[in-house]
Amino acid sequence: MSNYISKANDVSILLLENKDSIYLNKISNKVKVYVSPVKGIRNFRQAKYINKFIKDNQFKIVHVNLFPAMYFSVFKKSKTAKYIFTEHNTHNKRRKWYFKFIENIIYSKYDAIVAISEGVKNDLKKWLNKKNFKKVNLINNGIDIEKFDSAIAYQKNEIIPNFEKDDKILLMVGRFTAQKDQDTIIKALTILPKKFKLVLVGDGERVKTCHDLASELKLDNRVKFLGIRNDIERITKTADLCIVSSNWEGFGLVAVEAMAAEKPVIASDVEGLNGVVSNYGVLFEPKNYVILADEITKILTDKNLYVEYTIKSKERAKFYSIEKMCNQYLELYERELFKK
Known part of the structure; x- marks a missing residue:
């Protein structure tokens, strides 16, 4: 600005x-x-x-x-x-x-x-x-729509060496705080196929808590913590699906950034965030990792539905230049x- x-x-x-x-x-x-x-x-x-x-x-x-x-x-x-x-x-x-x-x-x-x-x-x-x-x-x-729209995706193994080309990358960007609730996505991963991997970008007081949760659930090889990055647009472009699992949110800037990168977005149904995502992405009940896992599966296993949401995402992002x-x-x- x-x-x-x-x-x-x-x-x-x-x-x-x-x-x-x-x-x-x-x-x-x-x-x-x-x-x-x-x-x-x-x-x-x-x-x-x-x-x-x-x-x-x-x-x-x-x-x-x-x-x-x-x-x-x-x-x-x-x-x-x-x-x-x-x-x-x-x-x-x-x-x-x-x-x-x-x-x-x-x-x-x-x-x-x-x-x-x-x-x-x-x-x-x-x-x-x-x-x-x-x-x-x-x-x-x-947001700078062009920056995310024109970003060049990484090869998946450029982000994490053990990631394979056909792995499905779920991405969440945000500080590790009680507000952002990365825990729910980590728990959802226990229900999803092993080729579904989670990338978390950001820092904060709950990083260790989330690390420990991933270890406890035996997900160390599927949950990767990237810390603070200055190449968010390229990481977003590389992901297959972006998730915002916040317990509350004023706006949901990362949801718009994901939409600008033409990625489907799944977000918790909370005020501020639902106004951005509603009708253009998928909303789920906050903290309900079972429903979240189900919505992830629907989008990533149905090619037509996936394409539909990428089109909707690009359309919605234009409103937030x-x-x-x-x-x-x-x-x-x-x-x-x-x-x-």
Whole structure:
């Protein structure tokens, strides 16, 4: 998004951590990237640094993502900037009744709020007071469709040496957290034929838990953990089927990326994710690995059904282009700047 908007605008990014992130090398040279010198993303001194940074640079638009930046950024607001916050999820640890009052105070300090999906918007409607909810704008996430569409697939044994050409690769991309629930796919593999292999991309606090589960179920040769990768588009293009087994999801970006790569998608039927996949892929009951295994079998053993879903995937992905998303954000910025 920053790369696209920086084509005609001055864009700066302030990171509170992850200065060595593998994603930084994908950012355009036109975008200025700064890293807060304050140690600890939840250190309250971040608030002082963030607001000094905003005022010193005289930004007209301050676009904030995620907690705790959403709190720190409006602690002492610049009087000349417009503040926009993007809500990315339908669930977080602050969705407790005793946080609702302070949360609405924080949201009230933003000039506009963006929901990345209908599911997120519906969740905000339940959480925000009426005055705050009036500021909510729906802007669906977007991806670089061409990057996934034109990606060159690997040979299957280039990803994992013991994978064979006729193996069926199931892929899930995502952090190893309770939200993503890779466990359900691992369990589904116990019901599937041995030629069905699972590739998991990502990192997180539950990697070891999932490793242990695969070992316990004697699936070490069929479940492969690739860690963090910068070639997601090629791995996705190599897979036969992509799965998103999340317990909750704000949008489901990896589902759209898989669709852009013309891969059938099976996803858990949760708000935010079902709005993307419904009618274009297959939805299953969260955590139900038996049903998941059945849906995987149906798609990968029926050539006509498989082709049907690849066509549907490509069609659906067109709705979520990065250009469309960025243009909607630029329109929102302009509206806020000229709002009296």
